[in-house]
Amino acid sequence: MNLTCKGMRDSYYSASALDFLNSSDESVLGELARSHHHALEHEQRFAWIKQIEILKRVLASTPDAHVFLEFSVPRMGKRADAVVLHCGMVIVLEFKVNSASFDRAAIEQVHDYALDLKNFHLGSHSLPILPVLIATRAEARLQQPRWATDLVSAPVLIGPNGLADTLALQRPPAARHDHIDVAAWRASGYRPTPTIIEAAEALYRSHAVEEISRSDAGAKNLQATAGRIAEVIEESKRDQFKSICFITGVPGAGKTLAGLNIAAKRAKRHEDEHAVFLSGNGPLVDVLREALARDQNSREKIALGEARRRVRTFVQNIHHFRDHYLDRDEVPFEKVVVFDEAQRAWTAGQATNFMKKRGYDDFDKSEPEFLISVMDRHRDWCTVICLIGGGQEINTGEAGLMEWLTALKDRFPGWRVHASSLLEDRHYTASSEAKTLLAAPNIVKHPDLHLAVSMRSFRAEQLSAFVGQMLDGDASGAKHSLAAMGGRYPIVVSRDLARVRSWLRSMARGSERLGLVASSGGYRLRPEGIHVKAKIEPATWFLNDRLDVRSSYYLEEVATQFDIQGLELDWAGVCWDADLRWIDAAWQFHAFKGTKWQQVRDETKRLYLLNAYRVLLTRARQGMAIFVPTGDRDDPTRPPAFYDGTYEFLLRCGAVQLEDQ
Known part of the structure; x- marks a missing residue:
C-alpha cells in the first residue's frame, strides 16, 4: 500500500525487487499511470518504460531490495524517479532518458532529493543515502562515492551499464545498519520545514499545509493556529461582528507560513471572503510574487507576464492597499485580511509626516488605526489577522504592538480581540502601557495563537x-x-x-x-x-x-x-x-x-x-x-x-x- 503514516501517498508504485521482477512491464506501467493524476504524455510514458527496463535488468541480482517508483518529495513538490532500499542504504535514482550528458541542474536535483530525505524523513536520518544520476546514453561507469559526514554521498554520475555495480556497493564504514525495515522506514514520518518560498509555491498550488510542514509534537502545530483563526472567522461571519487576531511567534516559527496558509485556504474555499495576504515588507512581496509567477510559468506554461498579474491577488503590498483607500470611501472588497509583520506598522508621527509629503495635510492617524478604519467600513463582519514578530522592529517609526491596541481601545471598542497568550512577553510588548491595554476584559487569550518553535533552522530549534x-x-x-x-x-x-x-x-x-x-x-x-x-x-x-x-x-x-x-x-x-x-x-x-x-x-x-x-x-x-x-x-x-x-x-x-x- 503506497501510504505513509499520515495517509499521503509516498510513491506511485512500491514493491519488493522480487515482486517487481515477477510483474509484467504493463502492470507496473498501469499502476504508475493510475496514480498519475494528469494527462499522461507520450514522453512520460516512454521514460517509464525505459526506467522499468533498466531497473529490471539490474535488480535481478539484488532480489532482496525494495523499489519505489515516483517517490514523493513533498517539501520540493516533486517526485524522484526511483528510490531503492538495499543493504542498509537508501539509493535515490534519477534518470535522464536519451541524454548522454549530466547537466548541472539534474545533478543538483538528485542531490537535493537525497538531502531532503536525510534532513526531513525520520527513517533516513541515520542511513547512508546515495544519489545517482543515470544518463541513459552515457558510457560512464561506477565512480566511488564521496561520503559527507552526514552519510549523504555526492551524486554518482553513471550510464545504465554502471547501475548494477552501483547497487552492489558496500555501505560506508560509518553506517550502523545492514538492513532496513521497509515498513518501519515508510511509517517513520516525513517532517519537512519548507522555506517560505517553497511554502508559498505549494500553497498557491492548493497543497495542504500539512503536506509541506512538520507536524511532530516538538514543533508548534501550524494547523492548530489555522484552526483557531478559522473558528474566529466563522463566528464573526455567523454572528455578524468584526474581529481582530494577533498571532505571535519566535523568528522562523512559521508566522508568514501561517498567514499565507490562512489567506490561501480562505481564498480558495470561501471565494466570497476575498482573503488576501498583505505585507509592508517590499522585498518579501517582490520575491514571493516573482517565485510564484516563475513557478506557474514553468508548470503551466502560462506567459510570465500573465502569471505575475495573477499572483498579485494572492500577495499584495500593504502600502498599495493603504494608498488605494486613502482617496476612496468605498467598502473594501476583502472580508479577511492578513497583515504580515504588523509590529512594523507606522506610528501616527511617522505616518503623518509621510502623508504630508504626499499632500495629505489632514492625515492624523497611525497606520494601524487607518488600516482598521478601512476594514471597519464593512457594515456586517470582517476579520483582521495580525502577525507579530518578536524583536523585529528595525526601522524608524515602526510602532510595535502599541498603536494597534490604542486604536482598538480608543476608536474601535466594539471589535472583538483574540490574542496570543504570549503577547505580553517582553519580546512582543515592550511598553507597560501596552501590557495594561492587554489586560482589558474584551481581549481573549489563546495559547495556540503563539508559534513557539523555530522551524526555519530545522537543525537548531534553540x-x-x-x-x-x-x-x-x-x-x-x-x-x-x-x-x-x-x-x-x-x-x-x-x-x-x-x-x-x-x-x-x-x-x-x-x-x-x-x-x-x-x-x-x-x-x-x-x-x-x-x-x-x-x-x-x-x-x-x-x-x-x-x-x-x-x-x-x-x-x-x-x-x-x-x-x-x-x-x-x-x-x-x-x-x-x-x-x-x-x-x-x-x-x-x-x-x-x-x-x-x-x-x-x-x-x-x-x-x-x-x-x-x-x-x-x-x-x-x-x-x-x-x-x-x-x-x-x-x-x-x-x-x-x-x-x-x-x-x-x-x-x-x-x-x-x-x-x-
Whole structure:
C-alpha cells in the first residue's frame, strides 16, 4: 500500500525487487499511470518504460531490495524517479532518458532529493543515502562515492551499464545498519520545514499545509493556529461582528507560513471572503510574487507576464492597499485580511509626516488605526489577522504592538480581540502601557495563537534563544544554548572574509542557497569589499541560480536586514561592523555619519540596531559564518579596538574559530 503514516501517498508504485521482477512491464506501467493524476504524455510514458527496463535488468541480482517508483518529495513538490532500499542504504535514482550528458541542474536535483530525505524523513536520518544520476546514453561507469559526514554521498554520475555495480556497493564504514525495515522506514514520518518560498509555491498550488510542514509534537502545530483563526472567522461571519487576531511567534516559527496558509485556504474555499495576504515588507512581496509567477510559468506554461498579474491577488503590498483607500470611501472588497509583520506598522508621527509629503495635510492617524478604519467600513463582519514578530522592529517609526491596541481601545471598542497568550512577553510588548491595554476584559487569550518553535533552522530549534542571549550580553547562556544544539547547527567566526566565503561554499550542497548579509549601518565594511549602500534586486538575489553574478550564490552582493527580513538562506555569512560593538562588557551603539562614527543614545534607535542584528543572525536554516574584520591601525574609522571585543565575545558565546575547523 503506497501510504505513509499520515495517509499521503509516498510513491506511485512500491514493491519488493522480487515482486517487481515477477510483474509484467504493463502492470507496473498501469499502476504508475493510475496514480498519475494528469494527462499522461507520450514522453512520460516512454521514460517509464525505459526506467522499468533498466531497473529490471539490474535488480535481478539484488532480489532482496525494495523499489519505489515516483517517490514523493513533498517539501520540493516533486517526485524522484526511483528510490531503492538495499543493504542498509537508501539509493535515490534519477534518470535522464536519451541524454548522454549530466547537466548541472539534474545533478543538483538528485542531490537535493537525497538531502531532503536525510534532513526531513525520520527513517533516513541515520542511513547512508546515495544519489545517482543515470544518463541513459552515457558510457560512464561506477565512480566511488564521496561520503559527507552526514552519510549523504555526492551524486554518482553513471550510464545504465554502471547501475548494477552501483547497487552492489558496500555501505560506508560509518553506517550502523545492514538492513532496513521497509515498513518501519515508510511509517517513520516525513517532517519537512519548507522555506517560505517553497511554502508559498505549494500553497498557491492548493497543497495542504500539512503536506509541506512538520507536524511532530516538538514543533508548534501550524494547523492548530489555522484552526483557531478559522473558528474566529466563522463566528464573526455567523454572528455578524468584526474581529481582530494577533498571532505571535519566535523568528522562523512559521508566522508568514501561517498567514499565507490562512489567506490561501480562505481564498480558495470561501471565494466570497476575498482573503488576501498583505505585507509592508517590499522585498518579501517582490520575491514571493516573482517565485510564484516563475513557478506557474514553468508548470503551466502560462506567459510570465500573465502569471505575475495573477499572483498579485494572492500577495499584495500593504502600502498599495493603504494608498488605494486613502482617496476612496468605498467598502473594501476583502472580508479577511492578513497583515504580515504588523509590529512594523507606522506610528501616527511617522505616518503623518509621510502623508504630508504626499499632500495629505489632514492625515492624523497611525497606520494601524487607518488600516482598521478601512476594514471597519464593512457594515456586517470582517476579520483582521495580525502577525507579530518578536524583536523585529528595525526601522524608524515602526510602532510595535502599541498603536494597534490604542486604536482598538480608543476608536474601535466594539471589535472583538483574540490574542496570543504570549503577547505580553517582553519580546512582543515592550511598553507597560501596552501590557495594561492587554489586560482589558474584551481581549481573549489563546495559547495556540503563539508559534513557539523555530522551524526555519530545522537543525537548531534553540537558535532564536542563542541569538537573544547573545544580544542580551549573556555569553554563558548563549554558549549553553549553542551546546544544546549538539553540533547540528555550526556557527563559526573568522577575521578573514575569504575563509568565510570558502567555508560557505564548502558547506552548501545541491541547490542550497548561501549569501552574505550585513547591517545597513555597516558602512565601514566597504574596505573589505562589502558595500551595504549598493542595493540588491531581491528577487534576483534570492531566486536566480549560481551562474548569475547578481545572485546570492556569488557572495559578492550583500543583503541588509531590510532585504532579508521574512526570508531565509540555508547558509549565511554575517558581516559584523562597528555599528554594534562589544566594549567594556556591554554593547555599544554607533552610526557612521559623514567621516566618523557617532554614538547612538536614543533608546529606540538602539533597539532598532539590536533588532537589525537579530534579523541577520536568524536568517540561516543550517548554519552560519560570522565575519568580524581585523580593522586597520592606520584608519581612525576602523581601528582594531572597534572589532576585537566583538570577536572575543562571539568566541565566549560558543562560536568556533573557523581557522580551527
